[in-house]
Amino acid sequence: DGGIxxxxxxxFRKEGQNVTxxxxxxxxxxxxxxxRQDPGQGLRLIYYSQIVNDFQxxxxxxxxxxxxxxxxxxxxxxxxxxxxxxxxxxxxxxxxQRNYGYTFGSGTRLxxx
Amino acid sequence: xxxxxxxxxxLSVPEGExxxxxxxxxxxxIYNLQWFRxxxxxxxxxxxLIQSSQREQTSGRLNASLDKxxxxxxxxxxxxxxxxxxxxLCAVPPISSGSARQLTFGSGTQLxxxP
Numbered sequence: 001d002g003g004i005x006x007x008x009x010x011x012f013r014k015e016g017q018n019v020t021x022x023x024x025x026x027x028x029x030x031x032x033x034x035x036r037q038d039p040g041q042g043l044r045l046i047y048y049s050q051i052v053n054d055f056q057x058x059x060x061x062x063x064x065x066x067x068x069x070x071x072x073x074x075x076x077x078x079x080x081x082x083x084x085x086x087x088x089x090x091x092x093x094x095x096x097q098r099n100y101g102y103t104f105g106s107g108t109r110l111x112x113x
Numbered sequence: 114x115x116x117x118x119x120x121x122x123x124l125s126v127p128e129g130e131x132x133x134x135x136x137x138x139x140x141x142x143i144y145n146l147q148w149f150r151x152x153x154x155x156x157x158x159x160x161x162l163i164q165s166s167q168r169e170q171t172s173g174r175l176n177a178s179l180d181k182x183x184x185x186x187x188x189x190x191x192x193x194x195x196x197x198x199x200x201x202l203c204a205v206p207p208i209s210s211g212s213a214r215q216l217t218f219g220s221g222t223q224l225x226x227x228p
Contacts, residue, residue: 006156031213043202043218050213058215090156094214101147101162102204102216106155 003027004105006091011110013078013085021076021108023091029103031096032074036060037088037107046089049074050096078110086112115140115207119219126193127227134188134222136203141181144214148177148188149202151221157202161188193226200224 004025013019023032034046045058049068063082068074078085091105116139126132136146145164149157161170161177163186169178176189186203200221206214 033215035216040220042220043204043216045215048213048215056213088154092157096212096214099145099164101145101159102157103159104149104157109154 004091004093004103006089006105006108008108009106011108012113013110014113016080018077018079019110021078021089021091021110023074023076023105024072025074025091025093025105026072027093027095027103028071029093029095030071031094032068033092033094033102034058034064034066034074034076035090035092037090043090046076085110115143115205115209115217117203117205117217117219119201119203119222121222122220123223123225125225125227128193128195130193130226131189131191132193132224134190134201134224136186136188136219138184138186138205138217140207140209141184142208143181143205144208146177146179146186146203146205147216148175148186149204151200151202153200160201190224193224195226195228197226198224 007022031050033048035043047066049055065077089108092102120135147162148160163179174191200223202221204216204218
């Protein structure tokens with residue numbers, strides 16, 4: 001089955017630690033996105049990538065970094081510079097050649113301990 | 114800047130009732146509008162996608178309409194069931210976002226269908 005795999009489902013981070021969230025897709029979609037979801041604030045865009053080896057900052061990129069070395073993969077690193085990382089993180093993809101909508105993964109819940 | 118509002122924030126109905134969820138957006142220059150469903154602790158499931166040139170889309174008991182000129186969309190759920198209980202989100206990519214088509218989300222309507 002084609003889809004998006006986000007791992008891990010739950011992640012715990014200690015203060016000052018960098019952690020990486022994985023997003024893998026086999027939909028052959030070219031665009032990939034990372035959103036953050038906080039209660040009462042809706043979803044906000046962190047980073048996005050439309051082609052391999054290129055990515056752009058979204059609305060809340062500070063404290064995060066990404067890479068896009070393969071079409072199928074778009075990992076998100078939450079660095080120690082992100083002061084409030086506890087949130088639900090969602091990865092999404094889109095096929096840019098057609099006017100299709102977005103497909104979302106099942107999410108990773110990150111908690112600072 | 115595009116803003117998306119969903120009313121009501123929460124809705125509780127008895128099973129079998131027909132219901133309407135509302136979504137409004139401030140900038141009518143959009144590529145499309147997408148309705149999603151989110152269960153607690155889960156990702157988003159796409160329900161319906163309406164292109165900017167379309168007026169409505171239907172899937173099973175769901176019907177979504179789009180009125181770009183007034184900046185409104187509605188999601189109609191017929192014969193609601195307890196399994197429909199979830200948060201429903203609408204999202205639009207404004208044309209101003211260019212080829213990236215970044216989504217602007219509403220804050221959602223939390224629906225509870227009582228057996």
